[in-house]
Amino acid sequence: MASTLVVAPSILSSDFARLAEEAARMKNVGADWLHVDCMDGHFVPNLTIGPPVVKSLRKHTDLFLDCHLMVTNPGQWIPGLASAGANGATFHLECFCSEPYDINDPSPYVELKPEEMEEAFALAKETKALGLKVGLALRPRTPLSAAKRLLDEGLMDMLLIMTVEPGFGGQSFKENVMDKVKQARKQYPGLMIQVDGGIAPKTVQKAVNAGANVLVAGSAIFGAPDAKEVVDCFRKAWVDKV
Numbered sequence: 001m002a003s004t005l006v007v008a009p010s011i012l013s014s015d016f017a018r019l020a021e022e023a024a025r026m027k028n029v030g031a032d033w034l035h036v037d038c039m040d041g042h043f044v045p046n047l048t049i050g051p052p053v054v055k056s057l058r059k060h061t062d063l064f065l066d067c068h069l070m071v072t073n074p075g076q077w078i079p080g081l082a083s084a085g086a087n088g089a090t091f092h093l094e095c096f097c098s099e100p101y102d103i104n105d106p107s108p109y110v111e112l113k114p115e116e117m118e119e120a121f122a123l124a125k126e127t128k129a130l131g132l133k134v135g136l137a138l139r140p141r142t143p144l145s146a147a148k149r150l151l152d153e154g155l156m157d158m159l160l161i162m163t164v165e166p167g168f169g170g171q172s173f174k175e176n177v178m179d180k181v182k183q184a185r186k187q188y189p190g191l192m193i194q195v196d197g198g199i200a201p202k203t204v205q206k207a208v209n210a211g212a213n214v215l216v217a218g219s220a221i222f223g224a225p226d227a228k229e230v231v232d233c234f235r236k237a238w239v240d241k242v
């Protein structure tokens with residue numbers, strides 16, 4: 001069982017014009033990591049941060065920079081993120097799938113073809129060779145079984161289970177995803193399991209009880225009058241875990 005709690009504020013909800021101050025503020029309130037949402041305007045309909053911003057941020061913080069790549073071609077960006085000083089890169093399984101993923105389409109997730117799975121393996125290895133921790137992200141509708149081959153191989157340092165559709169902060173927590181978190185914790189007791197989207201004082205206990213140990217929160221932390229109170233509440237949820 002992953003025995004350490006990691007609190008990772010998502011800078012997506014910070015004041016981008018004051019990133020250095022925001023990073024320092026997060027360190028002061030007890031954050032363990034900074035979660036950096038990299039979006040390319042293609043995999044998701046939003047455009048955010050890439051290697052140049054990570055490079056600037058690196059000069060102002062010693063916190064672990066956990067890059068969540070919501071991009072169609074993560075292999076294009078990971079070497080630049082590594083040179084910029086990122087510590088971790090998490091890419092989406094769905095980005096290797098030739099079938100587009102339509103969030104409004106209720107049909108099941110289409111499994112990767114063998115050659116697409118090979119691409120995912122190669123990128124995980126390349127990411128680790130660059131000295132980064134590597135994570136695999138699943139959108140809410142993607143089943144855990146789709147990631148089984150990659151996870152069983154023991155290549156991944158972290159599994160990110162999205163609790164909202166990726167692309168924007170401030171969305172509502174999808175509680176139905178907790179079954180996937182429980183399944184993942186049961187199957188991979190030692191794996192870091194990250195949840196991202198709608199994590200807040202009202203939802204955090206459910207995520208922790210299901211088995212998550214890496215908690216990403218944007219609006220709940222940056223939007224709070226007292227960010228430390230929220231981080232402390234997350235730590236209490238970990239202590240109260242059942």
Ligand SMILES: O=C(CO)[C@H](O)[C@H](O)COP(=O)(O)O
Pocket residue numbers: 010012013035037068070164165166167168169170171196197198199216217218219220
């Ligand atoms: O990956 C993300 C969005 O795609 C963000 O990390 C996430 O949404 C955090 O925001 P919030 O805590 O406000 O939901």
Ligand SMILES: [Fe+2]
Pocket residue numbers: 010035036037068196216
């Ligand atoms: Fe994220």
